[in-house]
Amino acid sequence: MASLTGRRVLVVGRAGGIARAVTLALRAAGAQVVVAGRDEPALAAAYDDPDVEAETVDLTDEPSVAALAGRLGRVDHVVSTASARARGPVGELGHDVVLKSFDVKVLGPLLLAKHFAPHLPADGSFLFFSGSSARKPAAGMLAVGATNAAVDALTRGLAVELAPIRVNAVSPGTVDTGAYDGLGERKKAELFAAREATSPARRVGRADEIAEAVVFALGNTFLTGVSLAVDGGEPLV
Template sequence: MAARLQNASVLVVGRGSGIARAITLAARDAGARVIVAGRDRQSLQAAYDDAGITAETVDFADEGSIAALAERVGEVDHVVSTTSARARGLVEDLEQATVQTSFATKVTGPILLAKYFKGRIRDGGSLTLFSGSTAVKPVPGMLAVAATNAAADVVAKALAVEMAPVRVNAISPGTVDTGAYDALGEERKAKLFADRQAGNPVRRIGTVDDIAEAVIFAMTNGFVTGTSLRIDGGEPIV
């Protein structure tokens, strides 16, 4: 990926770990100047401690915060939103606030990000959002997640039309070892991963680097827009 983003400026919204971190480091290694943004700027800056990576504050629950971020950052070449909120649970257990937070974080927030960065993304630039494989293969307990992911896929298509010629795409990961599954405990996580690995065509669990490579592709391939890149090991087709 060397020099594929030489001298480009890339804004990555998300945490200082997992997929967001992998994307940030991959963009930096590809030659970009990277701005990371999240609720806790100091923690983000400390997580990277890199002269080529600067940290900003943004809260997707606050439109004013998104607008202020755009004002501070100004023009960029690429914007990536990795934000999400856990909304797992069977339909009888879901609460309204849980569903609303999921949509606010992964759908409404990126729409507002597009609103305030429209006109600030340079020619040849892109906006990359995140959906997920449950949009095409729902499983019990993932209703709100599936609905949110499906909405994110539609948002990417609609924004690709509205923001043209800026390119807009979604990345749709399958089961990826990001650390998010650690809360299950070692034994349950191992069983889940073994089942998922046995049940997908590539016979392995995804890595954060798999996802970061897809994001770099979405940013640098000038003929890809309005699509959801399924980086899922073929999990939804079996």
């Protein structure tokens, strides 16, 4: 495993949930972290740490991504946790909702690769987020699954095109973060109970467990083109 001590890592995402867990895990591993997203003040307020910088970026806007790359210059690793949910049965999915899901989670990482690859060293890497719905279809998760499958394809393609820069993804299962709050308390509790009853792990995941996989992927210099499944075995049942 290559040390992350002193390496500069860009983490794109929100101020909480998995993005926060990833940032804290990277700092614990000795990395200097730049957190970036649409809400820079919230990001800046989330960390009381001089080795965590906050920046603004909109992954749906290419000039914004290019400008961030220009401001930061060299970074060693780029992590994107950003997503825009498009849950619902096919009959209720709107064009704009599905398009935004792809725009944030697939095209956004593509733009990050386009504009940051020239700034990464040969032993640098990109790390994106897929999801277990890419491997296990479920009613109401069609657009989410299609988006995640596209991330997996993007990861493999970029790993070939950007070599020797490595490109990987982490593919979580159901993780206890604010991502499910939009379901409402009852539906969220029902979903978690179902996962606890059926998944081989017999529980939902934690954000810190996903962050550990991110640290592993950035540090393992023989890992590329892989979507690491950290999902408690959900797709197996």
